[in-house]
Amino acid sequence: MVKAKPHQTAPQSSEATPENDLAGLMRTRENLQARQAALTTDTEKAMAERRALLIAGTDAAGIADAERRCREAEGAAFGITDALKEVDRLIADTEARIEQDRQANQREDVAARLERDSQAIDAAAAKVRKAVDDLAKANAALASAISPIAAPLFAKRDMHGMRDGDSPETIASFIVGYMLASTISTLEVSEAGQQMQFGWKSAKPIELTEGNAPAVPLLVAPMRELAERIRTGEASPDLRAYAEPEPNFDAHPGLVQIYVLQRFSYLTKREHVPELVSVSRTHLPEPVARLAIAQGVASETEPFNWRRLSEASQSGPQQNIPLSAYPPIGFVLEDWKKAEAEKARNAWLAERRQAA
Incomplete structure (x- = not known):
């Protein structure tokens, strides 16, 4: 008994979309442009051969053959040029259709969002x-x-x-x-x-009610x-959205009490006169104090020899102490504040992006 062969379905073609149509038209234009370049070379070669035969004037059959080949090449070139014009028109129409679809999708997205x-x-x-x-x-x-x-x-x-x-x-x-x-x-x-x-300060209702209607x-x-x-395209989909205002990210460092072991200086702002810190128990902005402690010129707790250090710093003339006696610790308070504000702002923006 002869068994029937199973039914075979034809392979499914790719979905026809404006984007696929545009890609196909782009490939067609590239192919036509390549053929146009090749025909230009063939036409120039045929014209050169005809020119040489016409100048020689001895081979009538050769001249006729050269004339035929020139006409064929020129005709083919004209046909490709005409086809390229039509392909360019189709590409422009397809791109316009894609843009129309994009705008329609954008309008639909915004409209659906408003309805939701x-x-x-x-x-x-x-x-x-x-x-x-x-x-x-x-x-x-x-x-x-x-x-x-x-x-x-x-x-x-x-x-x-x-x-x-x-x-x-x-x-x-x-x-x-x-x-x-x-x-x-x-x-x-x-x-x-x-x-x-x-x-609301007035008695004007914020919702309308007509009789017993909701x-x-x-x-x-x-x-x-x-x-x-x-x-329907009567209004623009570009709607103004509420943007949460950025908070104030200015950094305000607190003061920390420290025991200054050696004279030093720091800057509150660049190009400003340095702040001079003498050996004493004093309060300084926390980042300045922390850096001074890290560099060993200050202590957070009272050192065992604090009285001797304090008395030594007070001995001798206190006026006209040169600036060189206060070596900088390499700290600009303004730069620290800007960096901390930028860090806080970036963290705030990251939270907004994550929430979105």
Whole structure:
């Protein structure tokens, strides 16, 4: 019995994409350019042979053959030149299509991001709205708990902003407001006239409500509208993003007490007059003190012969001591501060990149 051969499928061709099309067109142009260069050489050779035969004027058949070869070479060169023009046009069209696709993908990415953000804001706002509803109930319970007898006692406890005669409702709102402010550092509480206010200062709602319809967020609705406008190309996908301001990285070294064993000097800034340090118990910026200790010209603890060193340093005239008596320890405080600030900034940037 003859068995049927298993069905064989044709090999799958590579996916047709504008990028693949462009790569193929680039290869075609390279091949045509190579053939064009070769034809230029053949044409020049045929023209040289025809020229020589025409000058000699003795070989009519040779001249005719040379004429034929020149026409063929010129025709082939014209055909390749024409093909190259068409390939260049196709390459330009394909590159334009790739750029259009890139811009469309960018618009879609930005629009999708805005839509995701709006959905996340909606979900988070719903939790806040629920918490605020619960807080309103708790605030009402607190106001009910503050009896008319207890209310005046709050003003007598020297609570900033509380006034004699405030109602239990006002006292409850005051307490809740400051509870919120102390829990949420970005929430500001201010005193306006006779009433404590926090958050938004006006009664204008931050969400629209039409009758019994659900609240329409004023922020996420424009975000979704903008996403659709970006997707259709009506708005630019280049949106301004919030950038966290860099903190102050200035280094402020603390002072350390040391026992100076030998005179030395250091610079607070380059090109400035050196700071002269005599044998004494003194306080110096920590990096200066640490370097002096490392170089053996100072000690963090009192040395056993400290009295003798101190007395020796005080003997003799103290005026007109030459600068050479204070050898530099090779330290510039300003350079240290810049290096420490740069180190702190790089660490901060690395944290931001890792968080992103």
